Amino acid sequence: LTASTRPHFRLPSSKKLYIGALFPMSGGWPGGQACLPAARMALNLVNRRSDILPDYELELIHYDSMCDPGQATKLLYDLLYTEPIKVLLLPGCSSVSTLVAEAARMWNLIVLSYGSSSPALSNRQRFPTFFRTHPSATLHNPTRVQLFQKWKWTKIATIQQTTEVFTSTLDDLEERVKEAGIEISVRQSFLTDPAVAVKNLKRQDARIIVGLFYETEARKVFCEVYKEKLYGKKHVWFLIGWYADNWFKIHDPSINCTVEQMTEAVEGHVTTEIVMLNPETVRGASNLTSQEFLAQLMSELGGKNPEETGGFQEAPLAYDAIWAMALALNKTVGPLRAKGRRLEDFNYNNRDITAEIYRALNTSSFEGVSGHVVFDAQGSRMAWTLIEQLQGGSYKKIGYYDSTKGNLSWYGNDKWIGPGPPADQTVVIEEFRYLSQKLFVSVSVFAGLGILLGIVCLTFNIYNSNVRYIQNSQPYLNNITAVGCMMALAAVFPLGIDGLHVARRQFPVVCQFRLWLLGLGFSLAYGSMFTKIWWVHTVFTKKEDKKDKRKHLEPFKLYATVGVLLGVDVLSLMIWQIVDPLHITVEKFTREAPKGDLDVLIQPLLEHCSSEKMNTWLGVVYGYKGLLLLLGIFLAYETKSISTEKINDHRAVGMAIYNVAVLCMITAPVTMILTSQQDASFAFASLAIVFSVYITLVVLFVPKMRRLITRGEWQSDAQETMKTGSSTNNNDEEKSRQLERENKELQKIIQEVTPPSHWSTLAPSHWSTLAPSHWSTLAPSHWSTLAPLPLVHSSPLPLVHSSPLPLVHCSPLPLVHSSPLPLVHCSPLPLVHSSPLPLVHSSPLPLVHSSPLPLVHSSPLPLVHSSPLPLVHSSPLPLVHCSPPPIGPL
Secondary structure, three states: OOOOOOOOEOOOOOOEEEEEEEOOOOOOOOOHHHHHHHHHHHHHHHHHEOOOOOOOEEEEEEEOOOOOHHHHHHHHHHHHHOOOOEEEEEOOOHHHHHHHHHHHHHHOOEEEEOOOOOHHHHOOOOOOOEEEOOOOHHHHHHHHHHHHHHOOOOEEEEEEEOOHHHHHHHHHHHHHHHHOOOEEEEEEEEOOOOHHHHHHHHHOOOOEEEEEOOHHHHHHHHHHHHHHOOOOOOOEEEEEOOOOOOHHHOOOOOOOOOHHHHHHHHOOOEEEEEOOOOOOOOOOOOOOOHHHHHHHHHHHOOOOOHHHOOOOOOHHHHHHHHHHHHHHHHHHHHHHHHOOOOHHHOOOOOHHHHHHHHHHHHOOEEEEOOEEEEEOOOOOEOOOEEEEEEEOOEEEEEEEEEOOOOEEEEOOOOOOOOOOOOOOOOEEEEEEOOOOHHHHHHHHHHHHHHHHHHHHHHHHHHHOOOOHHHHOOOHHHHHHHHHHHHHHHHOHHHHHOOOOOOOHHHHHHHHHHHHHHHHHHHHHHHHHHHHHHHHHHHHHOOOHHHHHHHOOOOHHHHHHHHHHHHHHHHHHHHHHHHHOOOEEEEEEOOOEOOOOOOOEEEEEEEEEEEOOOHHHHHHHHHHHHHHHHHHHHHHHHHOOOOOOOOOOOHHHHHHHHHHHHHHHHHHHHHHHHOOOOHHHHHHHHHHHHHHHHHHHHHHHHHHHHHHHHHHOHHHHHHHHHHHHOOOOOOHHHHHHHHHHHHHHHHHHHHHOOOOOOOOOOOOOOOOOOOOOOOOOOOOOOOOEEOOOOOOEEOOOOOOEEOOOOOOEEOOOOOOEEOOOOOOEEOOOOOOEEOOOOOOEEOOOOOOEEOOOOOOEEOOOOOOEEOOOOOOEEOOOOOOEEOOOOOOOOO
């Protein structure tokens, strides 16, 4: 040793200064196991130095506080009320120091702690005489915040033991992370059993977790961490660095986890630890380097394993606490002597000596084995922070942080289980769900073909508008139906357009197109069909006295009805868009985990067209449309058996209404249920539109096309119109043409009828007049058969002729009567038969002639009667037969 650094050893002295100390040899932090030998080492060295308190000898009176405030209260009482008087108090763990420091001011005692880290002890108003060589636990927090920022974490979780030291530390951490823009998402605490708190961390997906608890509780926590699998490459734990290096390997009967399980659970955690051993080779006040100190301490411990010795890391702090105390007392000797006072004069009522000791400690500054020792205004030690990480079962230094300068010294040897530092939370990737493009294209093709079909139908209807058959189907209403169908099909395209095709700001425009095209298309297409059915039902369900009015159809009323339905829709849609316009909303679904071991979740999103009171508006629209559909079904059913010339396609309209109503009533509620499934919802809605339109167009227009093409009616009608110049609304001409077409169809039936080879007249056994009991079919006032084809009567009911004018038959073909009921002639004028072919009567019932005028038969062929019943003639005039003589008796 040089002369300047060589210590001076003093002579034996009789003056003793007593120091009361509490060393926790057991409990939550058994720091006294190493700190007490270190304090004795310092005390022995101080007492041997002649340059420090040369007239005094320091003596340590100590007890085991067990780190328990209750036990410490009893021991403090013993220290204070048992001789000799103690000049200073030297407590250990924070809970005990809090009790001692708060009571010490009442006895004017200075308290110097070697192992207290509670931030609460920095309160000068509450603890006016407290100092500590152990830095405040809040010194960890700037380091933690710096690491959070380095690894780009913005969300952390905390779990703490419910003691004041950890609560105060966590409060300080919360303030600091808030200033740094970091969120504490989960904050859990426990008293003795951490199981519930750890489960809550797991449930809330905590990733970056700061743990504040003593060593014994740390083993309990990580046993639960192993059970909940709250460790590994997705999690990082931040712990206090003053645990024993092998704290997780120490046998603890309070947990049921093996050493291997504990080692697996704690792997990779990070500790922040106050630098308690000077990393530089510097000789300080004790004339020892940090390594020399450790060598002597190991000798004092008698070869004990430092990792199994509580407080081994804090031992330099206890060593420097004795030196800080000795140097402060030594500094007070001169000022007290100047005042005529001595240290040995100290008692619990002497404030002057206490004030001198306080002043000396507050200005202390020396190099100790733990580094440079200096106290801040709150009496807390200012020091560097050591950052370590558990790698492969042992702690590795990965950096230092100087909080006074904000300087981080990083070694770059941090090691992670995964490819790098884990994310502070599960990375959530927002992913919009879009409509299947294959489905959209497929349906769009069908919609496009449907629009082409609508154009073809509309063109056909307009081109043939002068054809009487087309005119009698109200072509303008059919044109409106075709236009409405095309608008409804056009709505399929905006229904399938989503954020994949248009920008988000343009999406509300797409929503408007959907609503207006579909709404107006339905009103035009269905409204025109509904109008037809409504008119047919209204006219043909009137009373008999209003029959004549049925013949007069005023088209403007039909168009007005469609206009009213369209106006109601336009008005309701305008009110909707003005009061509560459509806008885009985004629906969130349950997060999904992608394939593979990726620490990400997919957040599915789906865009909707919606408004604030969407359900109310839909209820109004669906209710109104639903009533129209139900009423249309009812009217179609009521008019299914009615036949009218003015609307000759009303049965086809009824069929279309049935199909549209059924599809709409099924699709509307289904699409509301499937609104969260974009593919299914679009498929139901669009296919319902497509099918409805296709059915409507096919049912209404295809039969007309087929009729005109197969029968060539557009040619015959046009030629007839040019020749006659008559009106296309002439009912008699239409009837004549209809009879001609029917006669052609009946020509085959007549060919089966052959003239008889001989006259056969069965004489009746008696003459009688058989009047029918009831006839439900009344013949028209005038029957005229002028066609070259026969009048064929094969009905099961009688052909009744009761007109005052004769039934004239002058056809070259026979009048054939084969009905099972009689041909009854009761007209006052004769039934005249002048046809060159016979009047054939083969009915099983008689041909009754009761007219006052004769039945005149002047045909060149016989009147053949082969009925099993007689031909009854009860007329007052003769039955005249001018035909050539029959073969056989008449």
